[in-house]
């Protein structure tokens with residue numbers, strides 16, 4: 057098995073007294089990609105928040121490159137290489153696209169030039185203010201801005217939520233290039249299970265805060281009974 061870049065070891069976490077994740081173990085190798093699936097409320101976002109340290113753990117450990125980061129503050133985890141793309145996007149409305157990118161920049165493979173090559177639409181809109189972008193463009197900018205921090209792992213929380221199919225296509229093409237050609241490791245939380253499975257190597261399905269099923273994404277994509285059982289999906 058390849059060495060884990062990001063690892064959850066029997067993690068329990070939640071909000072105050074409420075336990076949401078219980079005994080979750082998973083492992084993301086360097087250059088790996090993992091789809092995190094499950095019905096509403098099973099704890100997918102909580103898992104990403106736990107990885108970032110916004111939600112604390114009461115048992116188990118979170119490790120990044122074999123270092124225990126369970127008690128490390130979120131901003132330090134970001135510095136260590138975890139990149140968080142929140143569902144709310146959190147674009148600065150009164151900064152231009154290019155300024156939004158600039159505030160996040162840290163040295164590495166990703167800079168404004170390589171980002172514009174990945175997202176030509178952002179180059180076209182580079183002078184637009186954050187509040188002069190469509191929802192899909194904001195989502196691209198949110199992803200691109202996190203990429204500007206040159207993370208070793210990107211945590212994506214429902215990036216395709218509410219977007220038109222044409223924009224989803226553009227975004228998936230960029231994510232594919234980023235992961236398959238450039239080797240950025242990702243955990244992708246997604247309601248669009250088929251899209252997520254096509255973009256990733258491995259998949260984990262959560263149910264009631266526990267790992268209910270894990271499989272290579274390509275296998276799960278063909279496994280109608282499992283998709284129906286845990287996600288209520290019927291294959292077309």
Ligand SMILES: Nc1ncnc2c1ncn2[C@@H]1O[C@H](COP(=O)(O)OP(=O)(O)OP(=O)(O)O)[C@@H](O)[C@H]1O
Pocket residue numbers: 071074076094095096097098099100101102103
């Ligand atoms: N800030 C919070 N305080 C208390 N409970 C919370 C908080 N955020 C989420 N929860 C609860 O934790 C559980 C898991 O929520 P979470 O958002 O992680 O699920 P999810 O799988 O991401 O769901 P969705 O697909 O709807 O986004 C839910 O029961 C939710 O009500």
